[in-house]
Amino acid sequence: MAKEKVGVIGCGMISEIYMKNISERFANMELAACADIVPAAAKKRAAQFGCRACSVETLLHDSTIGTIVNLTVPAQHAEVSRQALLAGKNVYTEKPLCVDYESGEQLLQLAEEKGLLLGTAPDCFLGAGLQTVRHLLDSGELGQVLFFEANLYQRGPEWFHSNPAFFYQAGAGPILDWGPYYAAAVIALLGPVRRVGAIGRKPYARKTVMSPASPLSGREFDVDVPTSIVSVLENRSGVIGNLNLSFDTGFRYWESKTPFMRIYCERATIDVPDLNKYSGPVLLRKGEAEFEEYPLVSALTENCRGLALSDMVHSKMTGRGYRADGAFGLHVSEILLAMQRSVEEGCFVELRSTCRRPEPLDSELIAELCENGGTQK
Template identity: 45%
Template sequence: MDPVKVGLVGCGNISSIYFQNCLRFPILKLVACADLIPERAQARAQEFGVEARSVEGILADPEIEVVLNLTIPKAHAEVALQALEAGKSAYNEKPLAITREDGRRMLELARANGVRVGCAPDTFLGAGIQTCRKLIDDGWIGEPVAATAFMTCHGHESWHPDPEFYYKVGGGPMFDMGPYYLTALVSLLGPVRRVTGEARITFPERVITSRPKYGTVIKVDVPTHVAGVLEFASGAIGTIITSFDVWHAELPRIEVYGSEGTLSVPDPNGFGGPVRLRRAGAEEWSEIPLSHGYSENSRGLGVADMAYGLRSGRPHRASGELAYHVLDIMHAFHDAACEGRHVTLESTCTRPAPLPMGLAPWTLDP
């Protein structure tokens, strides 16, 4: 199977792990990178043995089939739409876009041009959540009844070198971390039919205490505590809290409650475990051995899976449709909070297929 040539746009902090992992998958051939700051692209190119180019140079290369878009969130749509216009498939870092309108434009353009859209997070393809998926599908907790998900911290201004965007449109805890939790929940329980929620800004200003912007005051423009209720199409009910307003908490990441037991799901911002199960009548929790590979940091799995799809014709799992459904859910929480109502979602998606067991390292099809 011929490898799929990839051009990477956006050489910031997260790009390093993508470079490392894309070079490990035989299905991928990362050939070029670009960044608004040419020196960053040059540094990454030298570090990983690829060519530094302009964005225009990547888009003009007829051999590049996929643009891996690791730009900042507000640039996700612009870069992806340029790639799709050029007849290339686009794989975005999360979120898919800032607005529903841009997300829909991507999907429509991809369909019109016969190419694909993919999007992070791909952590749900890791060993931990794939093990949970198998346990649910095999009936270990019976019929899923409900789920809870919690992401609480006190924001990123104490450690991130440039945290302002976390508090502007496209940021906040729901748009920053919500994609990990919601993508995991949709992978485990299927699409969502309806949501409601509440949201608030607790601290109108934040002071950066990290370097190099120590002392800078950030005006907060987006909700920093969001609580949502999800009605899944399956009938299960979900509860989610994402917050940058919590100093300390003792909460699970994700739990799924079934008619015959409870499943403790590992951190959806990682790829491994632990996975814990407690069936009805059990006196204690049992840690379940991981059934799948990719327990280490495997960012790029979704790109590789899309490449397999391009070669074989099968659907890819970290799809644009899934990412758009998650984007729609996140906006719907904010809409519900502003308007004081339930919001019925216009979008849906197919629950992504589970990964096969027993895959050879750095492969995704048997």
């Protein structure tokens, strides 16, 4: 199979799994180079994965590289993606696509004008867990979807991150940091959203770095964004649901007894697995029966970050559509930005954007995209 040469911009924590998967998991890509504003970070990743470290400018002007993976900080996503598109590169960006609607809309227009592809994380909805939920919903056996609930109750990043202050600044918070996983799942499972309403609060004006491994441990920092949010979403299909996000609980999110996401249908209820992972379990309750684990429909249960990137590269090579495209990313971002606006203004927000519900990921395409059928080497 022909391989697309890929360059990575941004060599922080998340870059490791992306570069590992590009190098080892996906069959249609070759990791060519990486760059970072901190040269030492790029050199470290280059040595780890056997690629070339260079400056951002050099990477953007390398004619052998066709696709850029943008793993910079969220506030820089739109600008770095814009520069890459202007340099004639296809772009796949870590979430969110943008932190303001206008810059995201401009990226879509620029990509269309230049005939380039624009894709975006998160892609956990392509993993075995959420694809199994999609299979159940599409089977027709459960009847119509009535409503859903989705929950992220998490003690904040101050408990594990060495420098967590940026998580509490504009462009982050639970809405834009964790919200993309939830908004993407809602779209992938239930379709695009029509309007959003939300209320939120900031219980603490300041928080303290709690990680004992951090050199900043014990230091206080300002909280600039709402950290506990309750929202209501109405999908274009008529399905309604709520999405609740918090960085203020005393436990880790997987220790909560509330479901990550629960979908109520006419004849059954589905407990959706962790929306930040690719695996199960998927639990199905038919009528008044107890919940039972439902078999997963694919082998993509490990950390497959970059799966949507591989799908985008496949689209470039074949001319077929891809799932996590720019319209999908813009709609994810607008859902979350609408939540922020609703909290600030106390009103429902009608969304301007929409997107198609991404097609399921079939076994034949998985075999094309992934080495060993998707399992890690």
